[in-house]
Amino acid sequence: MSPSCAVCEKAGDKMKLCGQCKDRCYCSPECQRLDWKTHKTWCQKNAGKIDQRVNQTLKVVGKGIDPAELFAEHPCCKYVAVIDGKGAGVIASDFIPAGEIIVRDQHILCITGDELGLSDIWSESNKPPAKFDRQHELIKEKFERLSESDQAKVLSLEDMQTNNKLTRAIVDRLFKEGAIKSSWEKLYTLTSVPSAHVSEVQDAGYKSPEGVFKTNSLPVGDSNSVGLFPLISRFNHSCCPNASYRWNHDVQSQVVQAMRDIQAGEEICVTYFHANFMTSDTRQKRTMMGWGFKCQCEACECPGLQEVRELVRSMDDGNMTDDDMTALIGAEKMALIEKSIATNERRQRLAALNTRLNTASSLRMVKQIVEEMEGLYCKEKILPHLLVESQIALDLIQAHVGFGGPEVAKWCQALYDKERLLEGETHPKTRKVKQWLSRTPSVMEVVNYANGNW
Numbered sequence: 001m002s003p004s005c006a007v008c009e010k011a012g013d014k015m016k017l018c019g020q021c022k023d024r025c026y027c028s029p030e031c032q033r034l035d036w037k038t039h040k041t042w043c044q045k046n047a048g049k050i051d052q053r054v055n056q057t058l059k060v061v062g063k064g065i066d067p068a069e070l071f072a073e074h075p076c077c078k079y080v081a082v083i084d085g086k087g088a089g090v091i092a093s094d095f096i097p098a099g100e101i102i103v104r105d106q107h108i109l110c111i112t113g114d115e116l117g118l119s120d121i122w123s124e125s126n127k128p129p130a131k132f133d134r135q136h137e138l139i140k141e142k143f144e145r146l147s148e149s150d151q152a153k154v155l156s157l158e159d160m161q162t163n164n165k166l167t168r169a170i171v172d173r174l175f176k177e178g179a180i181k182s183s184w185e186k187l188y189t190l191t192s193v194p195s196a197h198v199s200e201v202q203d204a205g206y207k208s209p210e211g212v213f214k215t216n217s218l219p220v221g222d223s224n225s226v227g228l229f230p231l232i233s234r235f236n237h238s239c240c241p242n243a244s245y246r247w248n249h250d251v252q253s254q255v256v257q258a259m260r261d262i263q264a265g266e267e268i269c270v271t272y273f274h275a276n277f278m279t280s281d282t283r284q285k286r287t288m289m290g291w292g293f294k295c296q297c298e299a300c301e302c303p304g305l306q307e308v309r310e311l312v313r314s315m316d317d318g319n320m321t322d323d324d325m326t327a328l329i330g331a332e333k334m335a336l337i338e339k340s341i342a343t344n345e346r347r348q349r350l351a352a353l354n355t356r357l358n359t360a361s362s363l364r365m366v367k368q369i370v371e372e373m374e375g376l377y378c379k380e381k382i383l384p385h386l387l388v389e390s391q392i393a394l395d396l397i398q399a400h401v402g403f404g405g406p407e408v409a410k411w412c413q414a415l416y417d418k419e420r421l422l423e424g425e426t427h428p429k430t431r432k433v434k435q436w437l438s439r440t441p442s443v444m445e446v447v448n449y450a451n452g453n454w
């Protein structure tokens, strides 16, 4: 759904905003002319003020950026508003096979460790306050040097650091009151607060290039730099993702790559951190602290769990049976709670098994652990996933080489198949594993490979 014309209410993607106040939308010059008589007085009175406010709030928010246009060259993706509360996201419009590179992206704003005097910008950038200040200045300077359209791209991205909660509250309120009619319009409004409400967000700070940078930046390969990638920043997080951010050495770009087959209509999600071994509470804390959101992915959804927990805690005299509990809260909610408990138990078990893997003292033990982990990953919808599969193949190669097992060749072949999909045929990693197909590697070779020294 697109925003509709203020006069005829026709919807469309190519709406034009009133050039003076930038507050009203029209489908054609005819409709704009028709509206002018009634709109004129308000527009003339407010346009100057609004422009001034807009400039003060850093041109607030990439007005005129249509995310669909940003993605137009990427036929796999169409950009749509997804679930409420997640902002926008990316939906596959076609079937995407595992391994396919969905989007390649170049950064439009980048800061380097050298500029900040840091040897590892990714892990150190939040530490010393002096460097933190320098970071603030650098982002501001670099942002001001961008073209107007790139500035708009930056400011159309999420800023969970500055004050998006307030923006969301305003947008939700307008949606409830009916002033925003469709979810597309809601999305559009989230990146382009109506001018009548600009002062509300301005007072509280709203978006800043720095906030956008901190919400969205990613490492630029292994170059000790961090960059802002306008397309890739549009992918939402999931604790059971179907895609992954990766740095592609061949094309020197950040890419999003499918980690399993993705069906048309599925949301394409990456993971923002390593969530496989965390319970939902830990994951929620992580997303809240890192990006200011409560994760709403499939693995985390359990509406009302918190409130039910509190209710049960307040009522439980120690004698409550499962049947009492179901009667109290209803079968549907009970099922959700059970689902949530089960998923947390599985993630905890996965974490414990992963630790045990490092100290397993026989091939049989490694195989048992890996098999159990595979079953748990499947139940958690983490498998199939190319990165997890290649890790499993690598663990099994290591165990077979170390304990003299009979299946080295089988697992080398499995790892080679995954690496080909992940990195391509000519990548040094893939070539290394290809050598192993004709001879058994040494333990040291496998260890080096696992440590990234290939």
Ligand SMILES: C[S@@+](CC[C@H](N)C(=O)[O-])C[C@H]1O[C@@H](n2cnc3c(N)ncnc32)[C@H](O)[C@@H]1O
Pocket: 085, 086, 087, 088, 089, 156, 157, 158, 160, 215, 216, 233, 234, 235, 236, 237, 238, 291, 292, 293, 294, 295, 296, 297
């Ligand atoms: C890198 S941006 C992703 C694109 C963003 N939704 C947009 O509209 O541009 C990160 C922000 O998206 C939202 N988000 C991403 N994944 C989410 C999830 N699993 N649940 C809820 N919100 C999510 C949060 O607001 C988060 O700060």
